[in-house]
Structure formats: structure tokens, C-alpha cells
Amino acid sequence: MPESVTHTAGGAVRSSRVEARKADARRRILEAAREVVTEHGFAAAQVAVVASVADVATGSIYRHFPSKASLFSEMLRDVCRRELEVVRAVAAEEGRTATERIGDAVATFVDRALRGEGLAYAVIAEPMDPDVDQVRLEARAGLAQAFAELIENGVTAEEFPAQDARIRGAAIVGAFLEAVVAPLAERVTRPLDRAAVSAEVARFCQQAVAGAALTSTPDARIRVIHGGQS
Amino acid sequence: MPESVTHTAGGAVRSSRVEARKADARRRILEAAREVVTEHGFAAAQVAVVASVADVATGSIYRHFPSKASLFSEMLRDVCRRELEVVRAVAAEEGRTATERIGDAVATFVDRALRGEGLAYAVIAEPMDPDVDQVRLEARAGLAQAFAELIENGVTAEEFPAQDARIRGAAIVGAFLEAVVAPLAERVTRPLDRAAVSAEVARFCQQAVAGAALTSTPDARIRVIHGGQS
DNA sequence: ACCCGAAATGAATATTGGTTCAGTACTGAA
DNA sequence: TTCAGTACTGAACCAATATTCATTTCGGGT
Numbered sequence: 001m002p003e004s005v006t007h008t009a010g011g012a013v014r015s016s017r018v019e020a021r022k023a024d025a026r027r028r029i030l031e032a033a034r035e036v037v038t039e040h041g042f043a044a045a046q047v048a049v050v051a052s053v054a055d056v057a058t059g060s061i062y063r064h065f066p067s068k069a070s071l072f073s074e075m076l077r078d079v080c081r082r083e084l085e086v087v088r089a090v091a092a093e094e095g096r097t098a099t100e101r102i103g104d105a106v107a108t109f110v111d112r113a114l115r116g117e118g119l120a121y122a123v124i125a126e127p128m129d130p131d132v133d134q135v136r137l138e139a140r141a142g143l144a145q146a147f148a149e150l151i152e153n154g155v156t157a158e159e160f161p162a163q164d165a166r167i168r169g170a171a172i173v174g175a176f177l178e179a180v181v182a183p184l185a186e187r188v189t190r191p192l193d194r195a196a197v198s199a200e201v202a203r204f205c206q207q208a209v210a211g212a213a214l215t216s217t218p219d220a221r222i223r224v225i226h227g228g229q230s
Numbered sequence: 231m232p233e234s235v236t237h238t239a240g241g242a243v244r245s246s247r248v249e250a251r252k253a254d255a256r257r258r259i260l261e262a263a264r265e266v267v268t269e270h271g272f273a274a275a276q277v278a279v280v281a282s283v284a285d286v287a288t289g290s291i292y293r294h295f296p297s298k299a300s301l302f303s304e305m306l307r308d309v310c311r312r313e314l315e316v317v318r319a320v321a322a323e324e325g326r327t328a329t330e331r332i333g334d335a336v337a338t339f340v341d342r343a344l345r346g347e348g349l350a351y352a353v354i355a356e357p358m359d360p361d362v363d364q365v366r367l368e369a370r371a372g373l374a375q376a377f378a379e380l381i382e383n384g385v386t387a388e389e390f391p392a393q394d395a396r397i398r399g400a401a402i403v404g405a406f407l408e409a410v411v412a413p414l415a416e417r418v419t420r421p422l423d424r425a426a427v428s429a430e431v432a433r434f435c436q437q438a439v440a441g442a443a444l445t446s447t448p449d450a451r452i453r454v455i456h457g458g459q460s
Numbered sequence: 461a462c463c464c465g466a467a468a469t470g471a472a473t474a475t476t477g478g479t480t481c482a483g484t485a486c487t488g489a490a
Numbered sequence: 491t492t493c494a495g496t497a498c499t500g501a502a503c504c505a506a507t508a509t510t511c512a513t514t515t516c517g518g519g520t
Binding site for chain 2: 043125126127128129130133137140141144163164167168170171172173174175176177178179181182183185186196197200201203204205207208209210211212
Binding site: 276288 | 478
């Protein structure tokens with residue numbers, strides 16, 4: 001038995017080799033979807049185009065995903081999950097004050113997003129489909145939650161004044177997402193200085209939660225975490 | 231000559247009465263568009279539906295607007311212009327510090343937006359069409375500009391520390407828009423307390439720009455300005 | 461070699477909804 | 491009352507594109 005096999009309903013078998021091939025096609029399709037969106041936005045993301053980039057037939061897409069919306073939802077969910085992980089990783093670093101964590105998390109997110117311009121714009125702002133939009137909302141909620149937790153920590157540690165962590169978490173997310181999108185929208189006008197934007201936004205968010213308690217204004221450090229950017 | 235007339239190309243005339251009727255139909259169509267979007271979002275906003283609500287035939291829409299996108303763009307532009315005017319009006323009040331102005335402007339916007347839930351959500355977040363999206367971007371830019379000016383004032387008056395007014399203006403807009411959308415997205419979960427949300431967001435924005443300089447934290451006042459809400 | 465079922469293919473189909481336009485109803489002046 | 495011009499109507503049209511499915515190719519067991 002040189003090849004591991006699975007038995008299907010009809011009594012037939014399927015070698016792990018073809019399983020792997022199938023899984024690979026699926027991966028290629030997701031990859032292609034991301035590529036197309038990054039390059040030309042959701043507007044250009046027809047099923048046929050994605051198929052051709054992934055080097056499979058149009059119909060094959062439907063062998064892996066029940067619908068176009070589900071394909072793009074999954075793609076977007078992956079991208080967003082990765083960004084959330086990065087943010088949480090930066091925020092989790094030991095031995096830093098809540099202020100520092102928030103600054104670093106914001107700066108890192110903004111910097112990464114500004115690197116991957118096309119995808120970031122599409123993910124944050126470009127209209128697509130209600131299903132896909134839902135993913136966007138969930139991603140925002142996830143980020144807001146992460147920041148709300150950081151704020152709670154700061155309040156508990158008496159580093160920040162009392163405040164509604166939930167609302168301010170959302171406000172932080174809105175602030176930095178807008179700071180990413182706004183420059184991208186006018187990137188023709190002025191070349192953008194990633195470091196300057198992310199530092200400024202990070203400071204903004206720190207002050208917003210620390211308020212008068214923030215005496216020194218530490219520069220946020222951007223943690224470059226490798227892996228696909230968004 | 232009991233009726234003022236205009237001469238058309240063919241030498242014919244058009245009474246002011248029919249002009250008025252035509253203008254009225256146009257107004258009704260815009261109104262209907264807003265109504266449909268407020269009630270059911272852009273997703274349900276087909277030309278045929280708008281026509282039926284406005285009580286005209288589908289084709290008549292095209293007698294007043296060259297395309298669906300232009301109809302909705304105009305509708306959205308109107309709504310956004312009004313909100314921007316309100317914000318600027320609140321911000322322009324005499325004898326107040328920059329901090330107070332910013333707080334009031336933010337609180338007023340958020341409160342108004344939370345009143346007109348449906349429209350606010352659609353205007354801020356719901357995907358539609360690239361043309362319409364452009365209007366959204368412009369509206370955001372307009373708001374950002376208004377806040378950037380307030381920040382400049384504050385910096386000039388040495389009320390705020392030096393900062394990049396352009397970036398922070400955008401961040402403020404992002405912060406309060408998100409604070410509007412996020413609660414709307416989960417409004418099933420918890421009933422929303424408009425006053426609490428707007429006060430919290432206003433405080434957030436004030437701290438974000440004033441930072442350590444903000445010793446007392448004055449409550450922002452919500453100016454209720456009458457007129458269609460968004 | 462041959463066969464069976466799974467997987468891939470891509471041209472054909474279905475759907476959706478914006479836009480058009482031939483016909484009809486009005487309007488106001490002569 | 492008639493007529494020319496204009497506005498209105500809404501069913502038919504059409505483009506775009508997501509989805510289907512009859513056919514072909516492939517993999518591996520006999």
C-alpha cells in the first residue's frame with residue numbers, strides 16, 4: 001500500500017496525491033483572487049479573470065467554492081485574520097505600558113496597510129457584495145475588540161482615566177483606517193510618507209485614550225512582521 | 231401674457247407651470263431615492279422601485295437624471311452637504327475654544343447620524359457603485375478639511391501642541407464615523423444611548439488633539455439643528 | 461490494457477436590472 | 491377645436507457576468 005487512500009461513497013478510492021492536487025488548486029484560486037483584487041480592485045474581480053489567473057477553468061472555481069461571494073469572503077477573512085494576529089502580537093509584547101502597546105499596534109497596522117496599497121484599499125473601502133461586506137464588519141469588530149482590551153488594561157492600571165473602552169476601541173479603529181484610506185485616495189497628489197503617517201496616527205490614538213495623563217509622548221515603534229501584507 | 235414662457239429651440243414655448251411640474255417631479259424622485267435608501271439600503275434601490283415610490287414611470291427617471299448612478303450621487307451629495315454645513319455651523323460659533331468647537335462638532339454629527347440610522351449607515355458604509363463611492367470620499371475629505379482647520383486654529387492659538395492637522399483631521403472623521411457605524415451594526419444586541427456615544431466620541435477626539443494640554447474635560451454640547459437628518 | 465468514478469473543462473444558459481424608445485397623453489397657443 | 495411640441499409611460503431590450511452541465515480528461519485499481 002504505497003499510497004494512502006480514502007474510500008468514497010461509491011466504494012472508489014482517492015489517493016492522497018489527488019487530494020493534494022485539489023487542495024493546491026483551491027489555494028491557487030484564493031491566491032489568484034487576492035492577486036486580482038490587489039492589482040485591480042474588486043471591480044475587476046470577475047470569476048473568469050480569477051480562474052484564468054489561477055490557471056483553472058471558470059467552472060472549476062465552483063468545485064471549490066459554492067459562489068463567488070464565498071470565495072471572496074474567505075479570501076478577505078484570511079487577510080483580515082492575519083492582520084488581526086499581527087496587531088495582537090504587537091500588543092501582547094511584555095514589559096510595555098498600555099500607551100506604548102496601543103501606539104505600536106496602530107503604527108504597525110498603518111504601516112503594513114500603506115505598503116500593500118491596493119489590497120488595503122479594497123479591504124477597507126471598496127464596495128463589493130453584502131456577504132463580503134459582512135466580513136469587513138466582523139474584521140473591524142475584531143480590531144475594535146483588541147483595542148478595547150488594551151484600553152481596559154490601561155484603565156485598570158490607572159494609566160488612563162476612566163472611559164468607555166468599547167466605544168473608544170471602535171473610534172481608534174476608525175481613526176487609523178481612515179488615516180490609511182484618505183492618503184491612498186489622494187496618493188496622486190502627494191507621495192506618501194508611511195512613517196510619518198503611522199507615527200502621527202499612533203500619537204493621535206495614544207493621546208485620545210491617555211489624555212492629560214500622557215506627559216511624555218513616546219514615539220511608537222513600527223514592528224515589521226513578515227508575511228503577506230495587507 | 232398671463233404665463234411666463236421660455237422659447238425652446240423649435241420655436242415652441244414652455245409655460246412656467248410645466249417647468250414647475252417638471253421640477254417637482256425631479257424633487258420627488260430625489261426624495262424617493264432618499265426614502266428607499268433610508269428604509270432598505272442601497273441594495274433595494276432599483277430604478278423601478280424609486281420610480282414607483284416617486285409615482286412616476288421608470289423611464290421618467292431618465293428624463294431627469296442621465297443614469298442611476300447620477301441620481302444617487304446627487305441625492306448623496308445633498309445629504310452630505312447638509313451635514314457638512316451643520317458641522318461647520320457648529321464649529322463656527324463665536325467665543326469658544328478650539329477644543330470646545332471640535333467637541334461640539336463631533337457630538338452634533340454623531341447624534342444626528344444616530345438618529346437617522348438607516349440613511350447614516352448607507353451613506354457611510356454601504357457599498358454601491360464607484361461613482362457614488364466617489365461622492366462618499368469627497369464628503370469625507372470635506373469633513374476632514376473642516377476639522378483640520380479647527381486643529382490649525384487650536385495650534386495657532388497654542389491651545390494644542392504642534393501636529394499634522396491634515397492627518398489628524400482625517401483621523402477624527404474616521405473615529406466618529408466608525409463610532410456611528412459600529413453601534414448600528416450591532417444595534418440588535420444593545421439599545422444605543424445616543425447621548426452617551428456622542429459624548430464619549432467627542433471627548434476622545436478632544437483628547438486626541440489637545441493631549442496633555444487638556445486639563446479639564448468639558449462636556450461637549452450637542453447642537454440640535456433642525457432639518458432632514460442623516 | 462481496460463474500466464470506473466472523480467475532477468476539470470468552458471461554452472451555453474440564466475439572471476439581473478439599468479436603459480431605451482415607440483407609442484400615448486398633455487399642454488398651451490392660435 | 492386643432493395642432494405642434496413636449497413630457498410621460500412601461501414593456502421590451504441588452505449587456506454583463508454568475509452559474510450550470512454535457513463532455514472530456516485523469517488517476518489508479520483490476
